[in-house]
Amino acid sequence: MKVEMHRHEFFEMLFVVEGSLINRFQSDEIGMQVGDLLILKPYTLHVLDENQEQARRCAYCCSFLPQVVDSSIQNIDELMCSDSPNRYYFRFIASFSMEDVCAIRIHMKPEIQRELLLYFEQLHAFTNMDTECAQAEARSIFLQLMLLISKQSAEEVRFSERISDGVSGTISRYYPGLRKALSYIHDHFSESIKLDQMAQLTGASETYFCRLFKHETGMTFLNYLNGLRIEQACQFLRDSNESASAICYRVGFNDYTHFGRQFRKNMGISPAAYRKKNHRMLRLSSVENEI
Numbered sequence: 332m333k334v335e336m337h338r339h340e341f342f343e344m345l346f347v348v349e350g351s352l353i354n355r356f357q358s359d360e361i362g363m364q365v366g367d368l369l370i371l372k373p374y375t376l377h378v379l380d381e382n383q384e385q386a387r388r389c390a391y392c393c394s395f396l397p398q399v400v401d402s403s404i405q406n407i408d409e410l411m412c413s414d415s416p417n418r419y420y421f422r423f424i425a426s427f428s429m430e431d432v433c434a435i436r437i438h439m440k441p442e443i444q445r446e447l448l449l450y451f452e453q454l455h456a457f458t459n460m461d462t463e464c465a466q467a468e469a470r471s472i473f474l475q476l477m478l479l480i481s482k483q484s485a486e487e488v489r490f491s492e493r494i495s496d497g498v499s500g501t502i503s504r505y506y507p508g509l510r511k512a513l514s515y516i517h518d519h520f521s522e523s524i525k526l527d528q529m530a531q532l533t534g535a536s537e538t539y540f541c542r543l544f545k546h547e548t549g550m551t552f553l554n555y556l557n558g559l560r561i562e563q564a565c566q567f568l569r570d571s572n573e574s575a576s577a578i579c580y581r582v583g584f585n586d587y588t589h590f591g592r593q594f595r596k597n598m599g600i601s602p603a604a605y606r607k608k609n610h611r612m613l614r615l616s617s618v619e620n621e622i
Contacts, residue, residue, distance in 0.1 A: 336355075336376050336377065336378045336549055337376070337377070337378065338373075338374045338375060338376050338377070338513075338548065339373065339374075339394070339517075340373050340374065340396075340513075340514065340517040340518075341373055341394045341395060341396050342370065342371065342372065342373060342394065342395055342396070342397075342424065343370070343371040343392065343393070343394045344368060344369070344370050344371075344391075344392070344393045344394075344395075344480075345363070345368070345369045345371075345379075345390055345391070345392050346367075346368045346369075346390055346391045346392075346393075346447060346448075346451055347363045347364060347365050347366065347367050347368075347388075347389075347390045348365060348389050348390060348391065348444075348448055348451075349365060349387060349388060349389040349390075350365070350387055350388030350389065351363060351364050351365075351388070352379060352380070352388060352390060353379070353380035354369060354377055354378070354379055354380070354434070355377065355378050355379075355380055356375065356376065356377050356433065356434070360380075361434070361436055363390075363436065364438075365444075366438055366439045366440075366441070366444045367436055367437070367438050367439075368436070368437045368438075368439060368447070368480065369434060369435070369436050370423065370424060370434065370435045370436075370437075371433070371434050372407075372424075372427045372432070372433045372434065373514075374510055374513045374514070374517075375433040375434060376547065376548060376549065377434070391448075391451035391452075391454075391455065393451070393454065393473075393476075395473070397409075397410060397421065399470065399473065400417050400420050400421070400473075400474065400477065401413075401415050401417040401418075401420075403415060404417070404418075404421075406514075407424070407427050407428055408428075410424075410425075410428075411425070411428045419478070419481055420474065420477040420478060420481060421477070421481070422481035422484060423435070423437070423477075423480045423481045423483075423484035435484075437480070437483065437484055439483060440483075443479070443483055446479060447476070447479065447480075450472055450475060450476040450479065451476070453468075453472045454469055454472050454473060454476065457469035457472065505533055505534060505535050505539075505543055508532055508533035508534040508535070509533050509543060509544070509547060511532055511533070512529045512532045512533050512540075512544075513548075515529070515532060516529070516555070516556060516559065517559065520556055520559040520560055520563070520582070520583055521560065521563070521581065521582050521583040522583065523583075524556060526540070526541075526552055526553075529544075529552065540552075556583075557593050557597070558597060560582040560583045560584060560593075561582075561593060561594055561597045561598065563582045564578050564579070564582045564590075564594065564602065565598070565605065565609075567581065567582070568602060568605055568606040568609065569606070569609045575587075575602040575603060575606070578602070579602075590602075
């Protein structure tokens with residue numbers, strides 16, 4: 332589990348079943364108790380606080396993209412315009428169409444908590460089985476989970492809490508463009524991506540884009556891009572037998588020496604040492620049950 336501020340391109344749900352948690356954002360934080368469900372918008376900068384002194388904490392985490400429910404819905408904008416019969420499954424994330432909303436918390440009734448827990452347990456079990464039947468079961472359970480949450484969010488709006496990104500009016504003007512740039516970077520990080528391209532996509536000058544990007548991500552554009560490439564390289568090193576030099580070029584670096592320096596800078600060890608320490612067979616694991 333990541334212990335530094337980070338973001339990702341998918342939605343994330345966190346359901347607390349034991350103890351309490353604190354999820355921190357760039358300019359806000361939210362405490363979570365048993366029965367709380369937190370839904371995070373893609374590209375939201377956040378971190379789960381690990382400094383709480385508790386004997387035990389347990390929560391289920393599920394990450395997903397809308398395409399798993401409906402291949403015609405790729406993002407929030409398409410969801411809001413869609414007339415698909417599957418749109419109801421996403422009722423609980425409709426608030427994310429507002430630019431300044433990055434997370435929603437919903438407190439579930441006790442009887443709903445038990446039903447949610449059952450779905451999360453089943454989903455965790457099936458997503459760790461690498462068979463066609465298990466994946467079909469997982470998708471069916473996921474749809475039931477989405478339906479239950481959508482019904483509950485409609486019934487318990489008074490228990491929902493929306494968390495604002497807390498950006499200034501000047502910055503918020505560039506927000507749609509910045510999210511497009513972040514989405515593009517996540518989708519194409521293994522390709523050649525230029526600063527001027529991203530600034531143009533955002534609608535800002537290169538200088539202002541750099542300031543805006545650093546404000547939003549806490550990192551420079553280049554460090555963020557290299558971080559995504561190193562993160563992908565780590566996955567390939569763990570889950571494949573591909574050579575480190577081949578992985579270097581596959582994730583977007585043009586020089587193995589530079590790749591090695593960046594890898595050591597980010598991970599503290601060389602690619603070879605990382606592989607030796609972490610190499611494992613390829614496996615499917617999209618839900619975690621221990622915090």
